Amino acid sequence: MSPGEDLLSALRPMFVSVDAAGRIAALGPTLEKVLGRVAGRPFFEVLEVVRPRDVQDATGLCASAGRRLHITARAAPETGLVGLAVPDGAGGVVLDLGFGIGVAEAVRRHGLTGSDFSPTDLTMEILFLIEAQRAAMTASRRLNNRLHAARQTAEAEAATDMLTGLANRRAADLALAALGEGDAAFGLVHLDLDRFKQVNDRFGHHAGDMVLKDVALALKGAIRPEDLAARNGGDEFLMIFPGLSDLARLEGLCARLIARIERPHAHGAARFAISASAGIAVWPGGPGSDPGALLARADAALYAAKRAGRGRAASAPAPTGASGAESGKSGRKFLPEGLDPPGRKP
C-alpha cells in the first residue's frame, strides 16, 4: 500500500481504491474482512452497484461523485453497503463504504469487533442504542403484560365472590342496573339457606364453607349461560334470569334446586342436611322496570316462603300495570301474604 493508502486504511477502514483500469488497488482492513482478499481483482467483479443502475464501470464511478451509491458484494449479496466515490485525479476513484441501516446484521454476519471501526465512527454507538432500545422495549412489554394481567385479575376479583367463584353482590347490582335500563322481561330468585348457622356452629366454618361451595355448584348447574348466579354475602344468593319471566318455569327450577341442596352433605365424618328457601319475582317486560322494587318483592316472597315452613319457593305476584302483565297464576304452592302491590306507575 502507498503511504496515502495506509493513511486511508487507518482513517477509513472500509475504503476501497479503484484504478483507472477498474481494478481494486487497495482496500481497508474492515472491508477486507467482508470481501476477502480481493485486491487486484476488477471492482465490478467483486461488487455490484445496485443504484444508480447506470454506474457500471470506472467512468461511471467517477461520474457518480457526490451521490449516494447502493452497493452489494457479489459474494455476500445479503450485506448491503452504501458508498461514496471520489475521483483520485488519475482516472481512478476512492470509495468509502459503510453498512448503513443494516449495520447490526452485517456486524453479526461478518464477526466484526470494536477494533474494526474507527473510534470516530458511530457504529458502536448505533449498536449500543439498538441493544438499549431492545432492552427498554422488553422491559416495557413486560410491564404492560403485568399491568394488563393485574387489571384483568382486579376486574374479575371485583365481580367475583372469592369463596364460591359466583358473581358477587357488586356484579349482581351491575347486572340489575343494566336490566333496569331496558324494557326486557326478566326474573329474579332470592335464595337463602335454611339453618345454615347451625352447620357453622356444630361442624365448624370449614363445613359451612363447603356447603356454600356445594350450593354454588348447584346454582351454576341450574342456570342458563346467560343467567347470573351471585352470592350476596353470608348464605344469601341471588339469581338473575334475563328474558325469563315465566313463573312456572322459575318455580320448577327452584323446586329442583332446593331438592338438590337438600341432598345430604358430608364433611369429614360428619353427615348433615340443610335446605333452602327461595323468593321469586318477575318483570314481564315493557317500560318502567324497577329492579330495586322487584328485588324487594323477591325478598318479601322469600320471607313468605320461610314463614310457610322453609324448604320451598314462593312467588311474588306479577307487578300490576306493566304491559303484558299476567299474574294470578293459581298453581303456585305458596302465595305470600301481605305483599303490597308495587304501586308504581308504568
Place this chain on the structure above:
Amino acid sequence: MHGLVNATLQCFVADTYGAKTWGAVLRRADLSGTEFEAMLVYDDAVTARLVAGIAAELARPADTVLEDVGHYLVSHARRAGLRRLLRFSGRDFRDFLHALDELPDRVRLAVPDLDLPRIELRALSPEGALIACRNDLPGASHVLLGLLRAMADDYGALAYLDLARGEGGTDVISVRVASEAFSEGRAFSLAAEGARR
C-alpha cells in the same frame, strides 16, 4: 427515584439471597407487598429505606452491600444485557476506564429519564485513573466501585481499586491497572445473542 434503581435492588437481593430475604427487607422497610417496576418513578425516600433495610437484613454495612450491587450488575447472568451495554464503552479495560465520564450520557441514551451522578476522570495515565464520583444518589460511588471491579474481571484485567471519602459528597476511586490481559476475561461479540436468527 427512577424505578430502575429500586428494581435493581430488588433483583440483587432476590437473585443473590432469595425471595424470602427480599420479603424480609420489604417488611423492615415497611414496604411489604411492593413490586418495583423499572419503568415507573418512586419517591426518593423509598430507595433510602430499601438500602437501610437490606443492610439491616444482611447485617452488613450499606457501603459493602452497594459495592456488591455494582458487582452484581455486571456479573450476574440475569443482568447480561447491561454488561453487554457496558462493554460497548471500550475495547479493553483501559479504554473502558478512559470513557467512563461518558457513562451517564450513555445511560441517558438508553434510559432518558435516569440521571446518574456525574463522573469525572482525573489523573489519567496508562497505569490507571482517579475517578471522582458525586454522591447525588447516596452510596453511588460504592456501586461504581463494585461495577468497576467486576468490569476489570470481565475484560480480564488485573486492577487494584480503592475508594477514598472526598469532600462535599464527592468520593474518589483510584484505579491501578497492573495487567491489561491478566486472564481470559469474558467473551464479547458485538452481535447481540438475541438477534441471531
